[in-house]
Amino acid sequence: MKLHLVLAIVLLEIVSIFGANPKIISPVGKSYHIPTVKSNWFKANSHCYNIGMRLVRISSSEEHNAVVKVIKASGYKYDNFWTSATELGNIGYYWFHSGQNLQFKKWASGQPGGKDEHCMQLSRYTNFEWHDYPCTEVTRFVCETT
Ligand SMILES: [Ca+2]
Numbered sequence: 001m002k003l004h005l006v007l008a009i010v011l012l013e014i015v016s017i018f019g020a021n022p023k024i025i026s027p028v029g030k031s032y033h034i035p036t037v038k039s040n041w042f043k044a045n046s047h048c049y050n051i052g053m054r055l056v057r058i059s060s061s062e063e064h065n066a067v068v069k070v071i072k073a074s075g076y077k078y079d080n081f082w083t084s085a086t087e088l089g090n091i092g093y094y095w096f097h098s099g100q101n102l103q104f105k106k107w108a109s110g111q112p113g114g115k116d117e118h119c120m121q122l123s124r125y126t127n128f129e130w131h132d133y134p135c136t137e138v139t140r141f142v143c144e145t146t
Contacts, residue, residue, distance in 0.1 A: 030063070031145040032056065032070045034081075041119040041135040044082045045096065048143035055084035056142040057095040060104050067142055068128045078124055080133070082141035085120035087112075087132075093120065097146075106130050 035047055041055075048055045058064050071077055084096040093102050093112065108123060112132035119135035122128040122142075133139075 030066075032067060033143045034070065034074050034076060034140060035143065038079075038138050038140050040138050041082050041086065041141075044141035045084065048141070051143065052146075053143035054097045054146050055082060056144045057084050057098060058104065058106070061106075064104070064106050067122065070142065071122065071128060076140050079140040080124055080131075081122045081128070082139060083120050083122060083130075085130075086135065087118045088135065093132075 033051070033053060035051075037047065039047060045055050056067060058067060071081060085093050085102060086096050087093045088096075094100060095102070106129050108126035108129035108131055111130060112120070114132060116134050117132040119133060121131050121133050121137075121139065123131040125131075
């Protein structure tokens with residue numbers, strides 16, 4: 001029992017020391033990873049896939065909060081982050097790697113909208129609430145375990 005507590009504390013310490021690099025386990029059982037590179041939405045999908053992960057998908061308020069916490073604990077809290085939500089090739093937004101429509105939503109006020117903006121980012125301008133942006137924009141992204 002005590003050993004488990006100690007291990008949990010050690011794990012938390014490791015996460016806080018290494019910031020953006022480790023895979024961080026969320027309350028919903030997923031692990032997250034923020035790569036050191038920036039890319040457009042298409043390459044972000046490829047990058048996550050190539051390391052055995054997927055571009056992040058957010059299905060609940062709990063997951064949203066977990067991802068924001070990971071971002072804020074990383075060294076990159078002044079960037080925007082791609083998620084796998086897009087409306088490319090479809091009517092309305094969906095999660096690219098599952099094809100499911102968005103159930104939970106956290107759009108910032110006035111979003112989504114804007115010409116040629118078809119991919120979703122967590123935006124530093126609105127405390128990481130959701131914005132749509134042009135999919136070709138180069139920025140950071142969050143990968144998750146599948
Ligand atoms: Ca927008």
